[in-house]
Amino acid sequence: MNKFLWLVRRELWEARSVWVAPAMLAAVVIGCTLIAAFFTGTLSLQGMGPESAAKLHEKMTPEHLDGFVSLTLGVIGSLFLILVMFTQFMYAVDALYGERRDRGILFWKSLPLSDAETVLSKLCVALVVMPVVAAGIALATQITFFAIASAKLSSVELLQGHLWSPAVWGGSLLTLLYLTVAGSVWYLPVVGWCLLVSVWAPRSPLMYATLPPIGLALAEYITLRSHHLWTLFLERVNYGGLLSHALGGHGTVLAIDDEHMQVPRTLTELLRPGQFVGSAAVWAGVAVGAGLIAGAIWLRRTRDEAA
Amino acid sequence: MATLIEAQGLRKRFGKTVALDGASFKVETGRIVGLIGPNGAGKTTALKAVLGLARCEGTLQVLGLDPYHDRDRLMERVSFIADVAVLPRWLRVQQAVDFVAGVHPRFRPDRCQAFLERTAIKRTSRIRELSKGMITQLHLALVMAIDAQLLVLDEPTLGLDILSRKRFYDSLLSDYMDAEKTILVTTHQVEEIENILTDLLFIDRGRIVLDLPMDEIPAHYAQLLAAPAQAEAARALKPLTERQLLGRHVFLYQDADPAALAGLGEVRQPSVADLFVAKLHGGAA
Amino acid sequence: MTSAPYAGSESPMDANWNDSQPIYRQLRDRVVAMILEGALKEGDPLPSVRNVAAEYRLNPLTVLKGYQELVDEQLVEKRRGRGMYVAEGATRALLKDERQRFLEGEWPRVYATIQRLGFKAEELLATPPAPPEPRPSTVATDAPAPADDDDTTSEKS
Numbered sequence: 001m002n003k004f005l006w007l008v009r010r011e012l013w014e015a016r017s018v019w020v021a022p023a024m025l026a027a028v029v030i031g032c033t034l035i036a037a038f039f040t041g042t043l044s045l046q047g048m049g050p051e052s053a054a055k056l057h058e059k060m061t062p063e064h065l066d067g068f069v070s071l072t073l074g075v076i077g078s079l080f081l082i083l084v085m086f087t088q089f090m091y092a093v094d095a096l097y098g099e100r101r102d103r104g105i106l107f108w109k110s111l112p113l114s115d116a117e118t119v120l121s122k123l124c125v126a127l128v129v130m131p132v133v134a135a136g137i138a139l140a141t142q143i144t145f146f147a148i149a150s151a152k153l154s155s156v157e158l159l160q161g162h163l164w165s166p167a168v169w170g171g172s173l174l175t176l177l178y179l180t181v182a183g184s185v186w187y188l189p190v191v192g193w194c195l196l197v198s199v200w201a202p203r204s205p206l207m208y209a210t211l212p213p214i215g216l217a218l219a220e221y222i223t224l225r226s227h228h229l230w231t232l233f234l235e236r237v238n239y240g241g242l243l244s245h246a247l248g249g250h251g252t253v254l255a256i257d258d259e260h261m262q263v264p265r266t267l268t269e270l271l272r273p274g275q276f277v278g279s280a281a282v283w284a285g286v287a288v289g290a291g292l293i294a295g296a297i298w299l300r301r302t303r304d305e306a307a
Numbered sequence: 308m309a310t311l312i313e314a315q316g317l318r319k320r321f322g323k324t325v326a327l328d329g330a331s332f333k334v335e336t337g338r339i340v341g342l343i344g345p346n347g348a349g350k351t352t353a354l355k356a357v358l359g360l361a362r363c364e365g366t367l368q369v370l371g372l373d374p375y376h377d378r379d380r381l382m383e384r385v386s387f388i389a390d391v392a393v394l395p396r397w398l399r400v401q402q403a404v405d406f407v408a409g410v411h412p413r414f415r416p417d418r419c420q421a422f423l424e425r426t427a428i429k430r431t432s433r434i435r436e437l438s439k440g441m442i443t444q445l446h447l448a449l450v451m452a453i454d455a456q457l458l459v460l461d462e463p464t465l466g467l468d469i470l471s472r473k474r475f476y477d478s479l480l481s482d483y484m485d486a487e488k489t490i491l492v493t494t495h496q497v498e499e500i501e502n503i504l505t506d507l508l509f510i511d512r513g514r515i516v517l518d519l520p521m522d523e524i525p526a527h528y529a530q531l532l533a534a535p536a537q538a539e540a541a542r543a544l545k546p547l548t549e550r551q552l553l554g555r556h557v558f559l560y561q562d563a564d565p566a567a568l569a570g571l572g573e574v575r576q577p578s579v580a581d582l583f584v585a586k587l588h589g590g591a592a
Numbered sequence: 593m594t595s596a597p598y599a600g601s602e603s604p605m606d607a608n609w610n611d612s613q614p615i616y617r618q619l620r621d622r623v624v625a626m627i628l629e630g631a632l633k634e635g636d637p638l639p640s641v642r643n644v645a646a647e648y649r650l651n652p653l654t655v656l657k658g659y660q661e662l663v664d665e666q667l668v669e670k671r672r673g674r675g676m677y678v679a680e681g682a683t684r685a686l687l688k689d690e691r692q693r694f695l696e697g698e699w700p701r702v703y704a705t706i707q708r709l710g711f712k713a714e715e716l717l718a719t720p721p722a723p724p725e726p727r728p729s730t731v732a733t734d735a736p737a738p739a740d741d742d743d744t745t746s747e748k749s
Contacts, residue, residue: 112382301378
């Protein structure tokens, strides 16, 4: 286990995308928030104008408020989850290519580390460390956002005490964690594919990772006039694909007159773990992912590094 | 274990090129073996096979293990340096030391420290900031600090200055005397190590063309310095090679009658370099 | 040219091994020379195997073999746990050998020459010869002897 931890630590030394990317996103989000709050006049609730804000004042119930807070938290969290999918892809595609590109592979292979341990440590970074770090930074961003909002809106009585509802925040945290885990399970085949490509590709692993699936989907369309492969691939790399399998429904619909908004009160209402765990697509993906990873391990062992 | 490496009939092909063509050799414990061959002879392939980095046909056992299948277990007891210092460029010196210390059960941090102290290498530098010689020094520091049973060195002193070379050989010999170490070394600078070797392995075109302990060389090989008058008689004894120097002819013989040679001029032991040239260009296939 | 930072002063052994004898024999010969010159006296320790091997880049077994020859000739003795020391009576034994060799080999020739040239022994002994001109050292330690380099064919290993 000790060796494995060292391998993970080595990954963190080498790949700063683990925390740099989410940190930068956090900076952007907070930056925009600050600008909106202090430089463009009133911070409008969900982008609505002052007239609607007045109307809200009359018609908003605590449930509505909770809903909006949940939605905001959900949006912020989602930004990070989408970013993570992107950085996971980029990391995995270079993970086993970098050691060949800088010829360090002979050094790593001179140490008592098995190919399995090596590949799995990179898998761990992609599917465990990166999402967890991103989730942590997402949470910090959410807190900061609402701290700024609280400060800015401290004069609005209606909102007092509702920006920090434990039920809402608890729901948001739970959802964040749930989607982090579900996201890793969902994305496993994609990461597996990227790792396999990074072991094998003679150059430009990014190209080798993206072009073949596109090519295959194109081939299917040309020959069979169908786009099953395209849909399949797209769904996997798409945040929407994850959501459609991991979440369900829209929770309680809170309508405000003609401003018809579908917002759950707490995000917990959207979670569908049973559906996720029971989905054939999910497990098929896991199986395919496992196969691709096994292939990556085997290839790392047998690929002959020309001296 | 008396025989550390046992290779029989190793064969390896890269496309149309044959790298190893039935190479067989043994390395006994406690020996310092020089593997010498021209470029493309199969030296590197043989080393890679021994280190589990390439798969060959034939049988190969290193420390009782199959190097290809048990590479990670083998690497606990074998340490090696490849000819091009291949430390990853993004790594910091301190990170490299910490990593090897954390991952290798037989790494001795105090020894690594002792090596590094005598260099100008800064712990916080990244490898890409170091000069080529310093990278080699660092790599050697890491490798020599490992308590390995078998040390495989592929051009270990390439790029090192004289002092560093001396220190390297000093500690190599020191280690060799203190612990039961076996060393397999390849180098183009044969003169530099020929007195350290206990055994000689010549490889050419994927085959072993000479496998001899150093102290058996005089029993089989002799060099004759003859005056021009004796040249014809010398040729009649079927030398492996002949060279002409100013006023003298130098012949190299395999298993020639010492009495016959003694009468024709000065007889002496050939250097490893001379022997190498003879076996590769003149020797019977 | 070797630089001087190696421990201590110029070693009486230089790294000029020749090809006509195995190195361990040459090592033995050099130790003998050192004893005869007085650089090593009886009871002095021999330089450690480790140091000699490192200094001249030899396999320690080679050094040991050379030392073992000296032990077999009873010029050197092993002291348990302490190392190798020049044996008592080694100088005498070596001198005796040298004298014997001189008497059997060179002396008859010298005697014949003295006779031939009509010298009287007492006259010769009364006028010791002038010390020989110091000759420049023949070879640098790292480069091979010039004679070996005059190749007309160039064969690189």
